Amino acid sequence: MDKAVVTNKLTKRFGNFVATNEITFEVAQGEIFGFLGANGAGKTTAIRMLCGLLKPSSGEARIAGFDVYRQTEQIKQVIGYMSQRFSLYEDLTVRENIRFYGGIYGLSRADLKAKSQQIIEQLNLGSVADKLVVDLPLGWKQRLAFSVALIHNPKIVFLDEPTGGVDPITRRQFWDMIYEAADRGTTIFVTTHYMDEAEYCNRVSIMVDGRIKALDTPNQLKRSFDVDSMDGVFQILARGTSTK
Numbered sequence: 413m414d415k416a417v418v419t420n421k422l423t424k425r426f427g428n429f430v431a432t433n434e435i436t437f438e439v440a441q442g443e444i445f446g447f448l449g450a451n452g453a454g455k456t457t458a459i460r461m462l463c464g465l466l467k468p469s470s471g472e473a474r475i476a477g478f479d480v481y482r483q484t485e486q487i488k489q490v491i492g493y494m495s496q497r498f499s500l501y502e503d504l505t506v507r508e509n510i511r512f513y514g515g516i517y518g519l520s521r522a523d524l525k526a527k528s529q530q531i532i533e534q535l536n537l538g539s540v541a542d543k544l545v546v547d548l549p550l551g552w553k554q555r556l557a558f559s560v561a562l563i564h565n566p567k568i569v570f571l572d573e574p575t576g577g578v579d580p581i582t583r584r585q586f587w588d589m590i591y592e593a594a595d596r597g598t599t600i601f602v603t604t605h606y607m608d609e610a611e612y613c614n615r616v617s618i619m620v621d622g623r624i625k626a627l628d629t630p631n632q633l634k635r636s637f638d639v640d641s642m643d644g645v646f647q648i649l650a651r652g653t654s655t656k
């Protein structure tokens with residue numbers, strides 16, 4: 413089976429500081445892969461390398477078969493990206509944002525029109541389609557940003573803390589969309605600080621100080637560390653403390 417992501421000792425140094433230290437892992441096509449770690453563990457640096465936005469210092473990585481050193485343009489065609497910090501333009505309307513991103517990804521006029529309609533209907537945004545995004549509730553913005561990240565049917569979507577700042581029910585609604593995308597075969601690569609979300613992933617890796625300290629299914633991780641929640645696993649690995 414084709415792998416969505418393959419890395420081998422992928423490393424990024426900033427001067428003497430090693431932000432991402434020889435990480436080696438694979439993600440299968442259609443998998444929901446949780447990429448966890450405390451603040452500053454090196455997740456965003458790793459994602460920037462995988463998206464072809466930051467040149468690694470050493471090691472290898474392929475995204476949908478494309479090399480992160482030499483094939484960054486091809487990588488941009490097959491990935492979607494959403495982050496809490498960078499997603500929608502708040503001073504554009506819902507419809508304008510969809511058109512803008514669809515345009516960037518090179519959709520034809522006809523596709524763009526059909527996609528805009530589809531997204532607005534699916535998210536039930538008909539009444540606010542011509543309102544500025546700044547006025548939408550955060551949970552709506554997040555679901556719109558996710559739909560926009562999928563507008564060009566990418567093989568892999570990178571979600572960097574996509575649900576920050578919203579309540580568990582709103583997060584759950586967002587995860588329904590993640591499952592639907594994964595069911596259609598899209599690979600989901602997601603970072604989160606919410607441990608309930610870690611439980612929703614097929615597999616989870618936990619990064620500490622630039623290295624991957626554990627990688628497995630949530631159930632297997634809980635068994636290995638003899639705890640009953642992903643929060644317990646995270647406390648032991650990332651914080652060096654046990655809640656038991």
Ligand SMILES: Nc1ncnc2c1ncn2[C@@H]1O[C@H](COP(=O)(O)OP(=O)(O)OP(=O)(O)O)[C@@H](O)[C@H]1O
Pocket residue numbers: 426429431449450451452453454455456457458
């Ligand atoms: N351009 C840079 N120059 C120097 N150091 C950097 C640079 N970018 C990131 N770092 C450092 O690398 C480390 C890892 O940062 P990174 O943003 O990858 O962590 P993270 O796991 O994504 O954290 P967070 O959850 O806070 O986003 C941090 O100590 C950060 O200060």
